[in-house]
Amino acid sequence: MVNGYMPLSLKEALELRAAHELVPYGGGTDLMIEGEKDVCYLFVNKIAEMKKIVDDGQYLRIGASCTFTEVLDSPLVPQLMKEAVSRIAAPAIRNAGTMAGNIGNGSAKADSVLIEYVAGAKLRLVSVRGERVVPIEAFYKGRKELDLAKDELIVEILLPRTGLENYFYQKVGARNALAISRLSFAGVLHLEDGVIRDIAVAFGAVANTVLRFRDIEHMLIGKTIAEAKKERAAFIAAYDAAINPTRGRVSAEYRKAVCLNLLRAFLDDKGI
C-alpha cells in the first residue's frame, strides 16, 4: 500500500513537508522502480502553482510539477529543451515524469538537467521558512547529493529567456530514446556582430554530475570566429584535460573520446 498526502496548494504542501517526514512524489517514474518502501509520500503533481509555465520578462518559469508532455506542448519552451525532453523514454513516461523529478533524482543522465546546465538555469526552492533561488550548477553537490533542505520543495525552474537559439544537441544512447542516456551533449553559441558573446558547453552521463566548465568557455568569449578557430586545438585540449569520466558500464576512455568528438562536431557546426 502507498501512503501519502495529496495537497492541492503549495502552502498546504509546504506545511505538510515541514511537519512530517515525507518523500516528494512527482510522477513516480523514478521512485516506482525503487520498489515498495515504508515511507510516506507527498504527492506534488496536483499543485496548481507548480503546474504553470509563464514568461516573466526575464525568465521562463517552468512549474516543477509540469510533466514532459506539458513542456513539449507549451509554445513558450525553447526548442533545445523540447528536443532533449522529446528524447526521454516513451510517451507513457513523458506523460507522468516531471521536471522536478528529473532534477530530484540526482542523476547526471537526466536529459532536461543537461539543458538547464547549458542555459545557466536556476531553481526556486521554497519552504515554510522562505525561499531561495539557486543556480543549477550549485544545486548539484555530487552524485545524488542535492542542495535541498528536508523541508524544501523544488517549485520552479527559471530558464533565461534567450541564448538557447543557436544550439547543437546530441544524445548518444544504445537504444535511442528508450535508453537511459549513455552520453549527452549540448552546446550553445551566442554571436553578436561576428563576436562570440557567449558560449556554453555541457556533458551529461559522464561524471557524477552534468559537467560544465565556465573557465574553459571563457577562452572563446569576446573572440571573432576567425580568432576562435585559432584557439580550437587549445580549447579541445582543455576539455581533454578537464573531463574525467567515472567508471561505468561503458569504458571511461570510450566516453571521453565520444565527449571530445561531440565537442568537435559542435565546433564544426558553428564554423569554429
Ligand SMILES: Cc1cc2nc3c(=O)[nH]c(=O)nc-3n(C[C@H](O)[C@H](O)[C@H](O)COP(=O)(O)OP(=O)(O)OC[C@H]3O[C@@H](n4cnc5c(N)ncnc54)[C@H](O)[C@@H]3O)c2cc1C
Ligand atoms: C523506462 C524509463 C525510461 C526512462 N528514460 C529516461 C530518459 O531517457 N531520460 C531521463 O532523463 N530520464 C529517464 N527516466 C527517468 C525518469 O522518468 C525521469 O527522471 C523523470 O523526470 C522523473 O520524474 P518523476 O516526476 O517521475 O519523479 P519521481 O519518481 O516522482 O521523483 C524522483 C525524485 O525527485 C524527487 N522530487 C520530485 N518532485 C520534487 C520536488 N518538487 N521537489 C523536490 N524533490 C522532488 C523525489 O523525491 C525523488 O527523489 C526513465 C525512467 C523509466 C522508468
